Amino acid sequence: MLMTQPNRPASVCAHDVHVAYDGHEAIRGVDLTIDAGEVVALLGANGSGKTTLVKGLLGVLPLTSGSVELFGVPLGRAVPWRDIGYVPQRATAATGVPTTPLEVVISGLLAGRRLRPPRDARARATAALESMGLADQARRSVGELSGGQQQRVLIARALVRQPKLLILDEPNTGLDAESQDALVAALRRETGSEPTQTGRRPASLIMVLHEIGPYAPLITRSVILREGRIAEDRPASPTPHDPTHPLGDPHHAHPGPVPPRRTPDMEWKP
């Protein structure tokens, strides 16, 4: 089901990527190819460069050297940006001016050379909000929503494009149980683990994670970063039960509270 066709370009093809952040080189030579349909967990300790790598792959931060191709096109205006959804790590979706979830999600339909929303923007945004269980919140102010609901608005903004590559940076930040269930269900649809009505091809997925937790059944590959380099890159069985395998840095500490929703057999840590 998740087999790649030989003539289809890889979703992400990074070669010897270096990215500087705040004056120091946070990513120091990463080679990474992600094929269509792969679900990759990007793991590593705090400061290992997970977020910086993702920002470099998407052109948010400039590369100091190396090259990135998305769907076979070098980073730049020619990339099919409409096929790429990105959920950054955010504590809130609110800004200085009141904004409705509908307005935030419609803004997700602008990409590349498209500077105005398409005609069916409202219907598509409503559908994306519905898929995240937020249909009844569409016209409230984002600032009035709970942290988990705000995070779901940001996810809906990425999903509204029906991306072929979806990148989520620490999606568990501030996510309550209800929001986590909605996210897992949405990701199952996007990655083809569950049939969709539209019959779209399954999307590739990169998730920056601190803890695999409820996403374990989805993940097909784990990439572990350490000090700006790939320390380990291995396929992950859909249900990892290997309790002996060290995950990333042995000094890895969990600074924040552990997400509440985990069953013991899904737990996968040193």
Added chain:
Amino acid sequence: MISLLSDPLMLRALAVAILVGAAAPVVGTFLVQRRLALLGDGIGHVALTGVALGWLVGSWLGLVPRDTLAVPGAIVASIVGATAIELIRARGRTSGDLALALLFYGGIASGALVIKIAGGTSANLVAYLFGSISTVSSADVVATAVLAGVTLCAGLGLRSALFTVSNDEEVALASGLPVRALNVALAALAALTVTTAMRVVGLLLVSALMIVPVAIAQLIAKSFAGTMALAGFVAVGVSVAGLCLTYWYDLPPGATIVVLAVLCHAAVVAVRPVLAWRRKRIGTRRPARDHAQVRGGSAQ
């Protein structure tokens, strides 16, 4: 009231006030969203140098009156200044605040210096610092209409793109949008607005007409579009009301308009708890109705 509307001077002033009131909050809403509320102020200070430079060139060329080029000078200087602020802001995260401060003081001091070289005095700048809406000519009305029209068309035409960039610059970058160009476009629009509003409230208060109506509207509105529309109504309202007050009482127009706007803000803050309470009551009724609709829909 009839005497007010039969006075051509007053009619021209009202036309300018309405045009500026409608245009200023469009740009102001994006600036507040980006938390750049003081950008307009920085541009206003730079525009003063432009006024003085326009004056200097005018006196070199022997133009009559000597301030013929003051407004074109202000437009050029403020667009250059706004673009500079934006580029400096984009380059370094920490120095943006300091860069803004340098432009503030550099702008106002250069203005005072250049006007002296041009053979004027700082007093000549007072009309620009505090506005001179009571002396607008028909040509001024036309110029204001053109500037306000450009601001409204560009601001509303690019509103989705400007919203997307102002709402989340990082995601806009990761969407391949021309973020740098849109940011510079917004800065240039802010510069145009500053020079348009200069006649009404003056450069020192120009930012108030862009920002205070937005501050009022965001207390009430739920959406970005609603905030922008309401801010426009508030700005037109306080501009017209302030101007009318100066017709009957001997008050400075720019200051009256801004004080009215600030008082409006205070009044809305005072009655807001009541509004929130009413909304809560309506809100508790609404979900029940929606629920009934959903059930009705699924039964079909």
